[in-house]
Structure formats: structure tokens, C-alpha cells
Amino acid sequence: MISGRTSSKNKSVDPTTSGDKLLNPPFKDPVQPVELTLDSAIRFHCHKDITCFNECCRNIDLTLTPYDILRLKNHFGMTAPEFVARHTIPFEMDSHGMPGLKLIAKPGTTECVFLTEEGCSVYRDRPLACRYYALGSMSVRKKDAAKVEDIYFLVKESHCLGHNEPRNLTVREYRKEQGIEPYDEMNREWRDIVIKKRSSGPAIGRPTDRSLQLFDMCSYDMDSFRNFIQTDGFRDVFDVGRETMERLKTDEEELLKFAFRFLKQVLFGEMTIPVKKDAKEKRLRQRQEINAGNGRHRHR
């Protein structure tokens, strides 16, 4: 997974790409083919008085993460579906149709819908890709490695004069300054799901429509997911304590993390949410009752 913001449509920073080596990045310039660690020093400073101010927001191709949606919909006091309908366009993140969302541009332009003369109008809750730029990050699962690891690199676009400013800092300091850590923390499980799903290969085949719908809801529609976990269908199967359930009703960040656990369970069978012992029998009984009911109707 790569995160970052870019001002060019053709140099799209795809948040779901995984790869082995930065030396063979999935896009060409302006990515600098030097792998950085958290302690690597970079030279960069973006500030309001710089002559390129706002340039990087005038030609966007910006993929949103679930935590971006959560922060931005709350910024506007909207529900998730309202925000998604008004400010995003759907796209497919891979050939299997995994749903993704991009931020829309102002009508008839490629300029970010949140850009004003004074700068970013949602700065406090700006997306992860905006926070990263002009740094990029890539989550890679190296050959035979069990875990995904993060590496970083610089994205140097000619219009961005921040690279000429006399300020050195480490990648770690830059991440802190830009408030990246909570975003990465919140999106980590989701990123792993996307990478795992993508790397499952053609043998696994296309995910079912139902699993794509669940992915969509768990990623981008917290309001529907909150309702979903309160249905009898969910409660009959999953053993979620009353206290946890109450917290999930009011704490959206917990709800988002829970949504990712649920996704891992239904997509990959990772049993992180306890299942009720009698859930299988109950479902079977319900199905038999439905079938028996249908049979009675047919024989009338």
C-alpha cells in the first residue's frame, strides 16, 4: 500500500499497491528511488508563504481511506452516506472490483473541492494522502516475510518548492508534525485486508458480490455497519458482550476497528470475534422453518 498525495493524475498514488522493491516502483518520476526509514533525514518545508502554496491541490487524484471518511464526514456533521454521495466518486481498486473512493474535484476542474484561496478548508481533518505529501509510504510484504512492513520515499514534483527550503528533519518527525500516526494506526488493519485480498491471486477467484458489499459497508459506511451489528441476524451469530456493544454504538473509532475485525473474519476466516455456540444450529433451524413455511404455502 502506498500513501501520499500527488498533484498529477498520471502519477496517481495508489493506496493499495504492494510490491517488493522501491527500485521497481509502480509509477515513474517523481518518486525518488531511495528507500527511507523512520530515522532517515529529509529536507522539506511547506508553509503558507511559499510561492507554490496550494499548487499541489490543483490537480488531484486522491484515494480516501476509511479513517479519512470518518474524519471528513464528522468535519461536516454529515452521515457517511451523505459525505460519500456529495464528495467522492467510486472506483475499483483492483480487477476483482474491490470498491474504492476518490475525492471529487470542483466541477469542470481537477482542483480539490476543499481548496480555497486561504488554503485547505478541511486542514484539521485533511486526508492521509495530503498529510504524507511530499513523502510517500509503501507497505510491502517482502518475499517469504510474514509481516507487511512500511517503507518511505520522497515524491519530488517540479512545482513543489518545499524541497528547496532550508529545513532538515527525520521521516519520524515529519510524520509527527503532519499528524500521520493516528491515521496509519486506524487504517492499518484495513490496509492489511486490501493487500491480503489482492495478493490472494486468481486461484481464489473473484470475491462474491456479498463480500464486496460487506467490504464497502465496513470501509466507508459506519452508520450502516452500526445498524447492522444491532440486527438479530448479527446478534444470533456473534457473541459480543453488552458492554462492547454499547461502546460500539457511541465510539466510531472503536466501531471502525471492529468493522475491520469483522471483515477479516468473513473474508479470511480469522476468528477474532467470538461466535455463539448454537449459531449454526439456530441458523439451520431458521432455514428449516422457512422452508417448511414455503412448503405449506405451496401446498395450499
Ligand code: SF4
Ligand atoms: S483536502 Fe486539503 S490538502 Fe488535501 S488536496 Fe484538498 S485542499 Fe489540498
Ligand code: SF4
Ligand atoms: S511546498 Fe509543495 S506541498 Fe507545500 S504548498 Fe507547495 S507544492 Fe504544496
